Amino acid sequence: MDQFLFYLFGFLALGGGLLLVGFRNPVSSALSMVVSFIGLAGLFIGLNAYFVGIVQILVYAGAIMVLFIFIIMLLDLNNEKPFQFRSATILGGLAIPLLFAIQVLGVIQKGPAEHSEKFPLITEETLQQAADGFALKSDGELLPASEQTAIYRSLAHQDSPKLPDTNLIGETIFKHYNMPLQIMGVLLLVATVGVVVLSKRSSKNANKQN
Amino acid sequence: MASLNDYLLVSGLLFAIGLAGVIIRSNIIVIFMCLELMLAAASLTLVAFSRFNVSSNGLPDYDGQVFVFFIITVAAAEVAVGLAIIVALYRARQTINVEDLTSMRG
Numbered sequence: 204m205d206q207f208l209f210y211l212f213g214f215l216a217l218g219g220g221l222l223l224v225g226f227r228n229p230v231s232s233a234l235s236m237v238v239s240f241i242g243l244a245g246l247f248i249g250l251n252a253y254f255v256g257i258v259q260i261l262v263y264a265g266a267i268m269v270l271f272i273f274i275i276m277l278l279d280l281n282n283e284k285p286f287q288f289r290s291a292t293i294l295g296g297l298a299i300p301l302l303f304a305i306q307v308l309g310v311i312q313k314g315p316a317e318h319s320e321k322f323p324l325i326t327e328e329t330l331q332q333a334a335d336g337f338a339l340k341s342d343g344e345l346l347p348a349s350e351q352t353a354i355y356r357s358l359a360h361q362d363s364p365k366l367p368d369t370n371l372i373g374e375t376i377f378k379h380y381n382m383p384l385q386i387m388g389v390l391l392l393v394a395t396v397g398v399v400v401l402s403k404r405s406s407k408n409a410n411k412q413n
Numbered sequence: 414m415a416s417l418n419d420y421l422l423v424s425g426l427l428f429a430i431g432l433a434g435v436i437i438r439s440n441i442i443v444i445f446m447c448l449e450l451m452l453a454a455a456s457l458t459l460v461a462f463s464r465f466n467v468s469s470n471g472l473p474d475y476d477g478q479v480f481v482f483f484i485i486t487v488a489a490a491e492v493a494v495g496l497a498i499i500v501a502l503y504r505a506r507q508t509i510n511v512e513d514l515t516s517m518r519g
Contacts, residue, residue: 205415213423220427220434224430224447233446239450246460251473252460258485259453263449270493271442278499293437303429307426307429311421314418372478372482387483390486393490395493398494401498404501
């Protein structure tokens with residue numbers, strides 16, 4: 204069943220990607236991009252990365268796809284004219300990715316044999332062991348109950364073991380990647396200001412031309 | 414159950430498809446979508462390595478998934494700025510076909 208789901212979602216991701224390149228109408232391309240990203244989110248969830256999979260669907264299939272379709276409809280684009288590509292472009296566009304794919308295949312086949320094993324499943328014992336690890340101080344002493352983290356509590360006190368994926372990612376981000384997270388916030392602010400400046404300047408130029 | 418190599422193969426093929434789209438297509442919006450596809454293929458690699466590199470406490474190594482979170486954030490900012498540039502370009506030139514944008518050709 205797991206193998207079947209892997210093939211299903213992998214086929215969705217690759218097929219959506221091929222349709223994205225193949226469709227001549229940009230709106231069809233945008234919709235097949237969403238199909239590809241939904242397949243990719245399925246692969247993420249198959250890898251026990253539930254948070255990343257859901258964020259992938261929310262951001263790409265929700266926000267970015269709507270932005271693309273909005274711009275395509277705002278610019279009112281017609282279909283590309285057929286057969287306007289030069290043969291050199293087609294040849295380069297097929298040869299370079301093909302070379303890349305052959306290289307990837309070669310690297311994967313020459314990789315160490317232990318990498319072809321399947322990943323270890325996350326069992327109840329693993330979660331319990333992780334919960335014990337969260338309850339310990341660095342010198343091996345048990346933390347008092349008031350200081351035990353939310354992750355420890357959610358790992359230790361549950362009837363059916365589930366991977367508290369979002370808690371663990373949040374712990375990693377805020378403990379080990381706090382500075383990059385704040386830089387990311389500044390980046391989003393810069394992007395917002397940049398978009399406003401870009402659209403303002405171009406409308407001023409349009410007024411001058413008129 | 415799929416192995417690490419299967420996931421890496423899917424990721425590499427997805428990246429190759431995106432690269433082919435960037436080279437072949439002449440519509441700048443579709444080129445931009447193919448760039449997004451290449452970014453997403455790279456994040457599949459990161460998630461696969463994160464899941465297969467089990468750390469000492471038996472859980473996946475979450476550093477890879479944090480990187481994917483950052484990639485998604487940067488991609489969202491990039492799409493916003495890029496589409497604003499495309500709209501400005503269309504206002505200036507009335508085209509988004511890269512074959513018609515030759516003013517920088519030497």
